[in-house]
Amino acid sequence: MLNAMLIAGLLLLAPSPAHALETTHLPPERLHALGSALANKAGSSQWQLLWQNVRTAGYLTNHPTRLHFSVPHRELPTLARETLAQADQVEALERTRARYRRDFHPQVIGQRDGQALNALCLVVDWRAVPHGMRDRPEAYLRLARLLDSYPCD
Template sequence: MRHLPLLIMLLTPSLAIHALETQQAPPEQLHKLGSQLAAQAGNSQWQQLWQRTRAAGHLQATSGHAYFTVPHPLLPGLARQTLARADQVEALGNTLARYRRSFPDSVIGQLDGRPLNSLCLVIDWRTLPQSNASEPHAYLGSATLLKSYPCE
């Protein structure tokens, strides 16, 4: 038991090296992964996303901060649509990807009185090994739905 922290420290760098590197992944692959995750993400993954979204202040009106104005019961469906059929996917850092979907006929949120018509989701793919990116099903349950917020 005494050597557990040392073991964790030794394994952590190797895990990061083998994780899906979103900056190196083709956009088509990130789109496909998002679609697969939208179909297979578990309730706990979505619940954690909404807890983080609430903690970040995106579910209540806050000056200087983007917040959702769409009725909260609609957000899970909009988030799934965003992940399944993103208009744009952008790599952020080594293992993160931002999925963005525009809803041109809907106001999703506001930032300082300015309407926002898009929803952004940030997914952390660090638990998906690079070698399994084309067959991710066994790893989708451990992907982290990190952030959700209204965006431009």
């Protein structure tokens, strides 16, 4: 009973989609700035969730026909931070998500079906950042979710 009340209370405090930062309404320059700020402020729990999702998706397992990272796993945190901080491209996804992409050519980041992939993509959910704080998001950066990261072309 107490758990149900706690969960209900947390849901009331969470920004509703109507008040959440909508990436589809932001210019790429703003999304770049948000990614750069997040690269510098993300906490260890945010990164742990990301790597858990990456592991669950199977991107850390070398498989000849599936998408996977081929760089040493110890390099991935640095590459991911660089991707957020200095993305070559940012693309809004759905309402509150954005995909950050950085090309590391000639370095091969991963493979899919034997094809070398030189870029890293990282997906962030900005739902926890209230729309009104898009220009001053610092207090909310630790609530943004690092959802996924994978080699891309």
